[in-house]
Amino acid sequence: MSERNRPVPSVGMVGGGQLARMTHQAGIALGVDFRVLAASATDSAALVCGDVHLGDDRGRDDLLAFGKSCDVLTFDHEHVPDPVLRELEASGVVVRPGRDALRYAQDKLRMRTRAEELGAPCPRWRAVTTVAQVEAFAEEVGWPLVLKAARGGYDGKGVWVVDDAAEALVVLERAAEAGVRLLAEEKVAFRRELAVQVARSPYGQVAVYPVVETVQRDGICHEVIAPAPDLDAAKATRAQELAIELAQALGVVGMLAVELFETAHGVVINELAMRPHNSGHWTMDGARTCQFEQHLRAVLDLPLGSPSPTAPYTVMANLLGGADPDVYSRYIHVMAKDPELKVHFYGKEVRPGRKIGHVNVAGGDYEDLLARARDAAAYLKGDPQ
Amino acid sequence: MSERNRPVPSVGMVGGGQLARMTHQAGIALGVDFRVLAASATDSAALVCGDVHLGDDRGRDDLLAFGKSCDVLTFDHEHVPDPVLRELEASGVVVRPGRDALRYAQDKLRMRTRAEELGAPCPRWRAVTTVAQVEAFAEEVGWPLVLKAARGGYDGKGVWVVDDAAEALVVLERAAEAGVRLLAEEKVAFRRELAVQVARSPYGQVAVYPVVETVQRDGICHEVIAPAPDLDAAKATRAQELAIELAQALGVVGMLAVELFETAHGVVINELAMRPHNSGHWTMDGARTCQFEQHLRAVLDLPLGSPSPTAPYTVMANLLGGADPDVYSRYIHVMAKDPELKVHFYGKEVRPGRKIGHVNVAGGDYEDLLARARDAAAYLKGDPQ
Known part of the structure; x- marks a missing residue:
């Protein structure tokens, strides 16, 4: 059900997790018309929200239909594929944050490149596809170092700490099989x-x-x-x-x-x-x-x-x-x-x-x-x- | 939808007003299974609650059905008739607050009588049905004084400040027509x-x-x-x-x-x-x-x-x-x-x-x-x- 009594904007949140659940809770006080696109009626947000749309929260068709029903579309996760974000924006849906911003959250290579351009402090890093590249990088930053999937990952993981070239090779091979780009980062000696x-x-x-x-x-x-x-x-x-x-x-x-x-x-x-x-x-x-x-x-x-x-x-x-x-x-x-x-x-x-x-x-x-x-x-x- | 994922208790609130709306908001954090019985889908709580039962929130049949679906029944208003409360409790519904307590909130004559028994400080008051009784009471407490409906009222009002016997008579007559019992109270000189x-x-x-x-x-x-x-x-x-x-x-x-x-x-x-x-x-x-x-x-x-x-x-x-x-x-x-x-x-x-x-x-x-x-x-x- 929506807030039909007053001319208030509607916000749709993509994803039915706990972030959407707690956003709904906050939205009650604001009196806005809040709805979620959830994959299942037993999702965390779907259990408590008054306006639940069931559908694929990463899929083109459901996202387009949901997006067009809302004044503003936002997200409780960063997994909406970039082409779908592009199509949502092209079709006039107000996407916040927008695709141009979300791409930096979705892709660590893009984020590191842009952060460096901005002069923001980052660990030393390099895009890597071969063991030789990882070894050359390790000469700069030492072992162990960190390999990260630019987006996604495999076996439910996206970050690996590797001690040597042999361990790096395993990650590189599995990532290549999964079609995942990698970046290497120094293992920061943090406090x-x-x-x-x-x-x-x-x-x-x-x-x-x-x-x-x-x-x-x-x-x-x-x-x-x-x-x-x-x-x-x-x-x-x-x-x-x-x-x-x-x-x-x-x-x-x-x-x-x-x-x-x-x-x-x-x-x-x-x-x-x-x-x-x-x-x-x-x-x-x-x-x-x-x-x-x-x-x-x-x-x-x-x-x-x-x-x-x-x-x-x-x-x-x-x-x-x-x-x-x-x-x-x-x-x-x-x-x-x-x-x-x-x-x-x-x-x-x-x-x-x-x-x-x-x-x-x-x-x-x-x-x-x-x-x-x-x-x-x-x-x-x-x-x- | 209910919280089907875990063995948590269900609480049903009778009434779909703002008190139920804000109770739902608080219930999200507690993770309990909260539902409302609301008269309309556009009631304040019904707009935001994930589990809305539409029905008469003062009527026997809807209250019994709703009550039996909940581990605990509670209220956002005090208008459920006493015989319905009795039947709810007799049928095993856990009613909180219970009928014995609610009767004091529903009936001002009963509340005043009990508060006085307990030695709790009250304004001077008297049950009244005739102008003579009001005039006798006014000799003690002076004019103006306050007439109150023991429960309900008429014309959407339940409290009247009257300056003299003529004004009191109007209230007494209208109350008698409406079948409403009255009590007279001193007009407290409060800070x-x-x-x-x-x-x-x-x-x-x-x-x-x-x-x-x-x-x-x-x-x-x-x-x-x-x-x-x-x-x-x-x-x-x-x-x-x-x-x-x-x-x-x-x-x-x-x-x-x-x-x-x-x-x-x-x-x-x-x-x-x-x-x-x-x-x-x-x-x-x-x-x-x-x-x-x-x-x-x-x-x-x-x-x-x-x-x-x-x-x-x-x-x-x-x-x-x-x-x-x-x-x-x-x-x-x-x-x-x-x-x-x-x-x-x-x-x-x-x-x-x-x-x-x-x-x-x-x-x-x-x-x-x-x-x-x-x-x-x-x-x-x-x-x-």
């Missing part, structure tokens, strides 16, 4: 990982959030501390400026997340995402305007909301599924133990290692908050205490 | 109006929110200041204790709002509501746990969340419709002027005087916040500035 989010509207307004620390384990984001503790003020400002410069130069509309490595000398860009992002889930309980509301305001060309934090620190911990799917029973104990904790569940089937929700907790002492958030996540997963 | 909200779970846990000031004009709540500025600490504590005592004594499950008059000597009870309430909308942007999440936690017998404020003050202003229905265009200017302001729209057709949303703004200086909230509400209504 920690950071992220910064900025919203940009078609009008050109930007709103930048505080720089956060992201704690990754096994390639999965486990916790986010907002703002990043003890971050040098000049580095923080530089990271925020970098995000704004990238958003402007790449023509981003909506939320842009810039994942960064903090090194001894400054920050370098790891990845970009042009949508609400896991590193910004803390904003739901820790910022005046959460990233989902901000994304909607940006894609609708509404004035942006204040990104100010509402507490000295907010910590987010992702909830991963464990062996026992009965999360709800454990949930009760977590609520009883910590009445300040905010739990966000995605309605997803519990499977080991799957992101099924997150918790936020805000306050003055980030070490205390981190301990509480980790404790809740471990308990909900069912880990032995 | 201001206050409200306090408490949540109570079946387990017996309670969580009480700070006492707020409610600013009424023409019988409509216009603004809420949380907490009530310059309120004597003893009075504030007494008001919170009173709410807890009432919730326990009346067996409330869910949110209870107690509307109070502040007098020179203390506080007296004006009205009760057993559901999320307009006086608690500030909690959406000003408390760790908003009243809608708290209501769900309470009716599901989950541990309650912290009711702590997240800012020194939060001010809420209701948005009323004006002559020009194009609120969305004005909305943009309000957002541009005050990026800290949180707007909550209900998706309702704009009609003069109708509540179509509210704004919240949090910070340190309540006079500044009040000016900003009023300014936004006036601008959105379309009043000349």
Whole structure:
């Protein structure tokens, strides 16, 4: 059902994952007409959204039909093929972020090339197709180094850390079979990982959030501390400026997340995402305007909301599924133990290692908050205490 | 659609108004299976909720069918007839708050009688059916006095301030025609109006929110200041204790709002509501746990969340419709002027005087916040500035 009572714009989000679910939640307050294109009625967003279109969220026909039904089209993932984006735009659908911007989020080779042109700090990198090229690059940056798929990947992976030429060869061969282009990157000796989010509207307004620390384990984001503790003020400002410069130069509309490595000398860009992002889930309980509301305001060309934090620190911990799917029973104990904790569940089937929700907790002492958030996540997963 | 992926409880809310809309919004984070029984697909909650049952939200058959489909049944209004509540409970539906509690919210004579038994402070009052009774009561409390319908009313009204016996006679006659019982109450010489909200779970846990000031004009709540500025600490504590005592004594499950008059000597009870309430909308942007999440936690017998404020003050202003229905265009200017302001729209057709949303703004200086909230509400209504 749509908001038929008033002349408000309609926003369609492609993809029915948790980002669409939480964007719907934010859209309720804005009073806009929000709908999702979801592959299944049991997708995270489809379970709660009042206006669900079922279809292939990467397929031409369903995307065109959905796009034409909306005033603005946006995305909870970056997997819509470029030719489909081109056709959507050619047919008059308002796509935000647009195809020209999305191509930088979809293709790491394109992103690195453009970032370098802009003078943005990147790890050393090179496009590679042969072992000889990888070896030559390794003479510059040393082993181990990182191989990345420019887009997609194989076996569900897109990033490989390789120790030597033999390991690189395996990746090169498998990538060639899968038709995947690769780039090699130096393995950055980072102190920690950071992220910064900025919203940009078609009008050109930007709103930048505080720089956060992201704690990754096994390639999965486990916790986010907002703002990043003890971050040098000049580095923080530089990271925020970098995000704004990238958003402007790449023509981003909506939320842009810039994942960064903090090194001894400054920050370098790891990845970009042009949508609400896991590193910004803390904003739901820790910022005046959460990233989902901000994304909607940006894609609708509404004035942006204040990104100010509402507490000295907010910590987010992702909830991963464990062996026992009965999360709800454990949930009760977590609520009883910590009445300040905010739990966000995605309605997803519990499977080991799957992101099924997150918790936020805000306050003055980030070490205390981190301990509480980790404790809740471990308990909900069912880990032995 | 329901949350079919996990064994979570289902909560059904009777009524498709803005309270159900905002309860749905809170339920998304909790990951529970939330559904509404709405009279129309264009009801405020029906526009955004993923699981809408259309039917008569006061009628026996639709309520029984809906109630039997849910683990817990709750309400966004107090208009379900008592015999239907009795039948729901007799048929095994878990009704929260239950019929025994709801009767005190539905019937002002019953509420006053019980509150007096409990020693709770009330205005002087008397059940009246004749002008002679009203005149005898007026000798005690003076003119003008207040006549109230015990339940319902006529001509869309349930409260009348009468200056003399002649005016009282008109009300008595019309009430008798409509089959409405009346009570007379003294017109309290109050300093201001206050409200306090408490949540109570079946387990017996309670969580009480700070006492707020409610600013009424023409019988409509216009603004809420949380907490009530310059309120004597003893009075504030007494008001919170009173709410807890009432919730326990009346067996409330869910949110209870107690509307109070502040007098020179203390506080007296004006009205009760057993559901999320307009006086608690500030909690959406000003408390760790908003009243809608708290209501769900309470009716599901989950541990309650912290009711702590997240800012020194939060001010809420209701948005009323004006002559020009194009609120969305004005909305943009309000957002541009005050990026800290949180707007909550209900998706309702704009009609003069109708509540179509509210704004919240949090910070340190309540006079500044009040000016900003009023300014936004006036601008959105379309009043000349």
